[in-house]
Amino acid sequence: MVVKVNELTMQEQLGMTSHHPRWAIAFKFKARQATTQLRSVEFQVGRTGAVTPVAKLDPVFLGGVTVSSISAHNEEYIREKDLKIGDHVLIERAGDVIPQIVKSLTELRTGNEKSIEFPKTCPVCNSLLFKEETEAVWRCINIECEAQVVEKIIHFVSKDAMDIKSFGDANVRKFYELGILKDIPGIYQLPFETIGTIEGFGKKSIDNLQAAIEGSMQQPLHRLIYGLGIRFVGETTAKTLANAVENIFDFISKTEEDLLILEDVGVKVAKSIHEFFKNEQNIKMLQALEQIGLQLKNIKKESTGKDSLGGQTFLFTGTLAQLKRSDAEAMVxxxxxxxxxxxxxxxxxxxxxxxxxxxxxxxxxxxxxKIISEVEFLQLIEQNN
Ligand SMILES: [Zn+2]
Incomplete structure (x- = not known):
């Protein structure tokens, strides 16, 4: 349930954070709990190489969904919760979001429970895992690790990054397995004739995919930066970074000190960005993207400083009754x-x-x-002013 302030002037005064409006808040229901049994633990490798243990459970119905696997976060978490394979565990969904393990019910143990062994090598590429002293997470640091490559591509095409619609996780994995997609630049060099022969790909879905991929080439620089998946660089930091340069390659010559001047950029973030642009392979990838024709420059938009339409895109068609086409476009x-x-x-x-x-x-x-009339368009402009 979402509780909102329904007075429009108050909404305006309260404003927004970079994530959500301050005049609306989710009302969280009390956590719902259930017990089930922990059957096994799988180890998954994410796009930053982090190895995450995922607890596989006997399926149990909890707050409207069936839960059969839950993230067990990291080694310390497993130790703190004293989890063993075969344990009965109490799980809950607080506020109906991601389920969590509350605790293991040690009083129900039979003695047949097995401790959870954390792998020493990457479950996907077999290279040795590393852990930084200040971190709880074990990582695969092999940048060619298959799991990371796939997760990086998935992140790049995702909604908050380059927003390539109708691509999705499943297609990334499928194309990767077939060997027709190996890295991020490969997204823009997909062999569509081959894809046409894959079961489930009709002409229409290929057309849509092709259009979405082409459309993404002109996405603003901050989306591309976010899509690169540089550690600790979220959407807000990506915007700050995009506004700090004229061209993405300007980052190559920036020192950590240069980066620290930027808003929201602390020591950890500056170090991570600096490392990313020091890496030759990353630069080669960016050069490949540039050659393909992606937008790597920061196009500073000419505007009156208002941003109420937030970079959304508009197109006019047909004859307008009240406005001249050029005036309407200028309003946008x-x-x-x-x-x-x-x-x-x-x-x-x-x-x-x-x-x-x-x-x-x-x-x-x-x-x-969204298909709207001229009148609705004028209302939209008015609402935002
Ligand atoms: Zn690996």
Missing amino acids: EANGGKIVTGVSSKLNYLIVGDDAGSKLEKAKKINTI
């Missing part, structure tokens, strides 16, 4: 929106005037595009 840009030239999954709003033609038909097929 003055409010921090962007005008695009064609209908693709990158488009957020299509404003439809009289006698609209093929653009409208095309937009109807992409269900993420």
Whole structure:
């Protein structure tokens, strides 16, 4: 349940953080609990190489969903919770989000429980795992580790990064297994004829995928930086970084001290960014992306400083009744929106005037595009001012 302030002027005064409005808050229900048995532990490798133990449980119904696996975070967590394979465990979903293990019910032990052995080598590529003194997490530091490569590509195409719709985890894994996608630049060199022969790929889904990939080439620099998956660089930091340079390659010559001047960038973050741009392979990847035609420059948008449309994209079609087309487009840009030239999954709003033609038909097929009238467009501008 979400509790909101319903007075619009108060909403405006309260404003937003970079993540959520201050005038709305989730009302969390009391945790719901259940007991089940821990059957095994699997070790998964994430995109930063972190090895995470995942507890596999006897499926149990909890707060509306069936839970059969839960992250056991790290070695220390397992020790603190005193978890053993075969244990009865108490689990809960607080506020109906991610389930957690509360504790093991040690009084129910039979003596047949087995302790959880943490691997010394990566479960995917077999190289030795490392742990920094200040960290609780074991990592695979082999940058060619298959698991990390796949997770990095998944992160790059994800919604908050390059937002390549209709790509998704499953396709990344499938293309990787088939050997037709090996790294991030490979996203832009997919052999679509080959993909056409894969079961489940019709002409329409290939067209959509191709359009989404092409559309992503013009994503703003901050999305690309976030998509690179540099450790400790979240969306907000990625925006700060994008605004600090004219071109992504400017980071190569920046020292940790240079980076520390930036807002939100502490020692840990500066070190991580510096390391990323010191790595030759990373630079080669960026050069490959540049050659393919991705946007690696920071296009500073010309606007009145207003950003109420938050970089969303607009396209007009047909004859407008009240506004001149050029005036309408200027209104979009003055409010921090962007005008695009064609209908693709990158488009957020299509404003439809009289006698609209093929653009409208095309937009109807992409269900993420909001199709609105001129009047609705004017209301949208007004609401945001
Ligand atoms: Zn590995």
